[in-house]
Amino acid sequence: MKKSIKKVAAALVATAMLSVILGGCGNAKNNAETLAETNKSETESTVQEADSEASDEKFKDVVIKIGATPGEDIQKRRDEYKVFQDYLERKTGLQSEIFMATDYASVVEAMRAGQVDVALYGPLSYVLAHDVANAEVFATDFKKSTGKFYEAYIITQPDSGIESITDLKGKSFAFVDPASTGGYLIPKKEMLQNGIDPDKDLTSTVFAGGHDGCALAVKNRTVDAAAIVKHMYEKLMKEGLITEDDVKIIHTSAPFPSGAWAFRPDLDEELKEIIKDAVINIPEDEIEGLKPFMGSTEKYAPADDADWDPLREAAELINLDLTKQ
Numbered sequence: 049m050k051k052s053i054k055k056v057a058a059a060l061v062a063t064a065m066l067s068v069i070l071g072g073c074g075n076a077k078n079n080a081e082t083l084a085e086t087n088k089s090e091t092e093s094t095v096q097e098a099d100s101e102a103s104d105e106k107f108k109d110v111v112i113k114i115g116a117t118p119g120e121d122i123q124k125r126r127d128e129y130k131v132f133q134d135y136l137e138r139k140t141g142l143q144s145e146i147f148m149a150t151d152y153a154s155v156v157e158a159m160r161a162g163q164v165d166v167a168l169y170g171p172l173s174y175v176l177a178h179d180v181a182n183a184e185v186f187a188t189d190f191k192k193s194t195g196k197f198y199e200a201y202i203i204t205q206p207d208s209g210i211e212s213i214t215d216l217k218g219k220s221f222a223f224v225d226p227a228s229t230g231g232y233l234i235p236k237k238e239m240l241q242n243g244i245d246p247d248k249d250l251t252s253t254v255f256a257g258g259h260d261g262c263a264l265a266v267k268n269r270t271v272d273a274a275a276i277v278k279h280m281y282e283k284l285m286k287e288g289l290i291t292e293d294d295v296k297i298i299h300t301s302a303p304f305p306s307g308a309w310a311f312r313p314d315l316d317e318e319l320k321e322i323i324k325d326a327v328i329n330i331p332e333d334e335i336e337g338l339k340p341f342m343g344s345t346e347k348y349a350p351a352d353d354a355d356w357d358p359l360r361e362a363a364e365l366i367n368l369d370l371t372k373q
Contacts, residue, residue, distance in 0.1 A: 107319065112136070112144040115155040115167030122148065132341040135334055139326040142319075156180050159312045166311050166323055171229045174308035175356050175363065183310035186324050188351040194279050196349045197303035200230040200238070201281050203266050203295045204273040213242045213299040217249045222256045222265040222274035229359065230277035231259060234301050237362035260284060267294040304362075305355045309348060 114136070116129045129146050136144055147164050149155040152173035158164040160181035169177055177183035190196045204210040210219065216239065224231020232255075239246050246253060254271065256262045262274035263284050276284075281297075284290050309327055311320050327348050330338065335347075362368070 107142060107316075110142060110316075110319070112142050112319070112323065113163060113165045114144055114146050115158060115164035116146050116148045117152055117155055117168065117170060117173065128341045131338060135330075135338055136323070136326055139334075140322050142322065152176070156183075159183055159310075162312060162314070164312065165315050165319075166309065169308045169310060171304070171306055171308070171356065171359055172233070172363070172368075174310060175359055177310060178353060178356070182313040183308075184313050184320075185308045185310045185351050185353050185356070186320070187309040187327050187348040188355065189306040189345040190347050190349040191279065191344065192346060193282065196351065196355075197305055198230055199278040199303055200234045200301040201276050201278055201297045202235060202238070202273055202299040203263070203276055203281070204298055205266060205269060206293065206296045208272055210273060210298055213239060213244060215298070216244050216273055218251055219272035220252045220254075221246065221250045222254050222262045222271040224259055224262055224275060225255055225257060229304065229306075230301075231262065231275050233359070233362050233366070233368065234304055235275035237365050238299060238301050240365055260289065263290050263295065266290075273298070302358055304358045305351070308351060308356065 114129065114133060116125060126146065126148055129148075133144050133146055136142065147155070147158055149158065152170060153176070155164060155167050155169070156173065156177045157180075159167060159177060167177070167183075169183070174183065174185060178185070188196050202213060202216075210216065223235065226232055236246055239249075244250075252271075254265070256265050256274065259276045259280035262276050263281070265271045266274045267290050278300075281290075285292075311323070328350060330347060335342070
């Protein structure tokens with residue numbers, strides 16, 4: 049009996065010792081793996097820092113020229129772009145300067161001549177920039193309510209008897225402005241595609257000057273129908289400026305894009321990636337400070353040139369001269 053107990057005790061001791069030995073080996077293995085991972089991380093960090101320093105050295109004398117599209121108040125426009133310029137320099141470490149244009153065509157021509165590296169174009173001016181200066185789009189406006197595409201509505205009074213776009217013949221109509229994509233170009237294209245020629249089939253047309261003006265023109269029965277972009281319609285409904293008793297939607301357009309961030313085509317590829325990253329991946333804590341520049345845009349999303357095909361189609365359909373926009 050005593051011999052059995054001794055044998056069991058010896059076996060337990062041996063098992064415990066083996067466990068310690070194996071545990072020690074396991075810990076040693078784990079420690080080795082941890083050390084290897086740490087060394088790998090430190091190496092990668094060192095490489096990234098070296099790459100960043102090399103990049104900084106490579107572009108230390110480069111000045112990115114930002115094309116600024118015009119506005120009625122030039123100084124206000126310059127101040128708005130200065131907000132973005134400061135952000136871009138903080139984010140990338142690049143130097144930059146603003147090219148303040150007198151009109152959209154000037155920004156396009158400056159990019160064609162290599163005097164502008166990157167610009168935020170309007171929807172139609174980008175189409176022109178792509179055609180004339182081979183501008184390369186990389187981002188566009190994004191809002192949660194609309195995504196990166198907008199839609200235009202045609203609205204009328206609920207009791208007007210107008211049920212579809214084809215019923216507009218012989219009616220009065222309000223557009224927003226001749227330079228408005230969603231308030232003129234797209235609605236006019238939609239009419240033509242549905243057999244209504246606004247220049248011949250409408251009894252009268254007016255330009256209300258704003259999307260709210262179009263909504264009120266319908267509400268006050270100044271016109272029979274009008275154009276308005278979806279997000280403005282929803283905004284005015286939310287504010288109570290119009291209600292479902294005042295207006296109804298009789299047509300929704302195909303989706304169309306907004307403004308376009310674009311590069312000149314021969315800009316250094318590494319610079320393109322640096323700037324693209326800064327524009328598309330704006331940190332949350334920077335958004336509020338960029339509001340004077342971004343306005344109601346919540347962020348910028350990746351985009352492709354084909355996104356602007358609906359505008360090309362519309363411009364061709366109504367024989368629009370983009371150089372005059």
